[in-house]
Amino acid sequence: MSNKVLAKGLAGALAASVALVPLMASAGDLVIESWRNDDIDIWNEKIIPAFNKAHPDIKVSFKPTPPTEYNASVNAKLAGGTAGDLITCRPFDASLELYKQGNLAALDDLKGMDNFSDVAKSAWQTDDGAVTFCLPMASVIHGFIYNKEAFKEVGVEVPKTREEFYAALDKIKEEGSYIPMAMGTADQWEAATMGFQNIGPNYWDGEAGRKALIDGSAKFTDAAYVDTFKELASWKNYLPDGYEAISYPDAQNLFSLGRAAVYPAGSWDISLFNNQADFEFGAFPPPAAAGANTCYISDHTDIALGLNADSKNAAEAKLFLEWMTGSEFAELYSNALPGFFSLSNHKVEVTDPVANEFVSWRQKCESTIRNSYQILSRGTPNLENDLWNLSAQVINGTLTPEEAAGAAEAGLAKWYAPHQ
């Protein structure tokens, strides 16, 4: 009896779950897969209507998944053939793996692809750079955000060189009413991302140094990397008391409450500070050594859009991608999300003053991306995870800069042939 009841119940549950599987979009309707669920209003109210002005007959829907579930869910959907037509691409290996498995189409012949620089495209290319499989959308830029009122009160100028930067921090510390720099090492990633990758490109000459690490002609034990760690180690003098247990939101709050003078930033922090800080703030790029000819900034490629290789609406999807290469999309996107900057070569008017300051560095400095992202984080131990741990330990003072550099190199040498 009960078995029969159970069987009936199971059958019923199965039928119900089948009925609940969402119906696939009809032909001609484009579906965009994305992890940016924060941006759904921007897509529905600004970007898609703007596209429909040019192409009123193509219906587009933006279907985001929460960021933590996105990779797993989009992989499963692609494998099962139920994924949308346009796939938002994570940078480097996650998307490269999708291309290798034949889930993403090559986009080299897409009209307008030449609006993007090689650095912009590097995150979504095969290792040899022969095929590009996603259309670059936006990057985030690192630098320092500072409290203008605090600078005025203490009487320091915006630093132009590394020496001026640390002189300013010393002066703020001596004066005593502000924490010189708001950051902690509890979450580890800020130490690597806002620390090491922020100030480092000035030491390793941006792209040249990053490529030298990949081909093995440079090593982490070289002076450039040890010096980066040395500068990082000096930060502990300027961080708040107990910085070892200060998390990312703690640091953001310390700055937006006006208790700190300088905040090592990613450009995505701008919108939070716009909402929460009631003082004026500005930004400056990581200062290079006095007398350096070029400055380098981390202009990290973060998000792109690719074409599902099995899409039934490939022609329409390509029209959408082509439209995205234009200046209209670049302007819309950069202004709707201050701190996310279009990767195209179009001259974009950014209205937010701080975001505009960040993007203006592209004219005077050379752009590079985080050096652990391409190829070098493929093995075990994972270089990116290593850099988080090592950078945090250097600031905590539990490792010397030399030891940290040696550990990063040793980790890489374990699996990466050019470093063996």
Place this chain on the structure above:
Amino acid sequence: MAHSGPMTDWRKAKLPVIAFLAPATIIYTLFMIYPLLDSIRLSFYATPSGGEAAFVGLDNYRTILADPDWSSTFWNSFWNNMKFFAVHMLIQNPIGIALAGILSLPQLRFRNTYRTMMIMPTMLSVVIVGFIWQLILSPVWGVGADLLDIIGLKSLFGPWLGKEGSALITLSFISVWQWVGIPLMLIYAALLAIPDDLVDAAIVDGASHFEVFIHIKLPLVLPTVAMVSILTFVGNFNAFDLIYAVKGALAGPNFSTDIMGTLFYRTFFGYQLQLGNPHLGATVASLMFLIILAGVLFYLFAIQRRLARYQL
């Protein structure tokens, strides 16, 4: 025909017995046994880049236990887990027993109020507990430093959650604070089952409440204490949530708070640029299962059989 009675009974009882066993058996098989076996099966395979999963025998186990990188991470998380367990055994369970002993004193007032307050943290979500304690211990906004200041010990305050030497111990104490209600409740229930005349007789003979507790009540609840210990062991070796909520999956600083649950999470699901590896992840999960199995077997054969039980 002496046997026909019970036989008929069994035949009659067969259908209800199956009916009552079926839901639990089916659900347990479907959601516990099958995933467990399949996860062990998964640990014998590997997927080369762009290829199909292939059987590799014990290779994954060799990687985790013999490759210097993996084995140092694995044993680091194992020993951290042992420390985590030791703090619970040496602090949480004795406190639970002591509180249960005090709660069961006949002349205690506000008994229910205390009981409710002590079980309260157990009912909170781990994420909230992690968040609250991060705030309390925060060197920027925390009340921890101020509270120590009141008793003149402010100099002892430090960023405990951020220091390699103290992060794991601090997290263990947070976990103890949250879960102490469970041993408390189980042992309290066992203490209530002890007949009053045993206690009364001892009191009449001149024993103090403390002596009654040590010589009469404690031996009688030892089987419960043993059960609480094994629950603590299994719970601690499956722990993951508190560490993940407070320190993230990279379990810093310098992996000093990495336990087997966080190691499994990083390996199976990947982290940041580290792509997930379901096969190595399943291997870590199977090793966790073996460790827990070994602990439980040790308990069953070495401890449970030697426990004296008294008919009350």
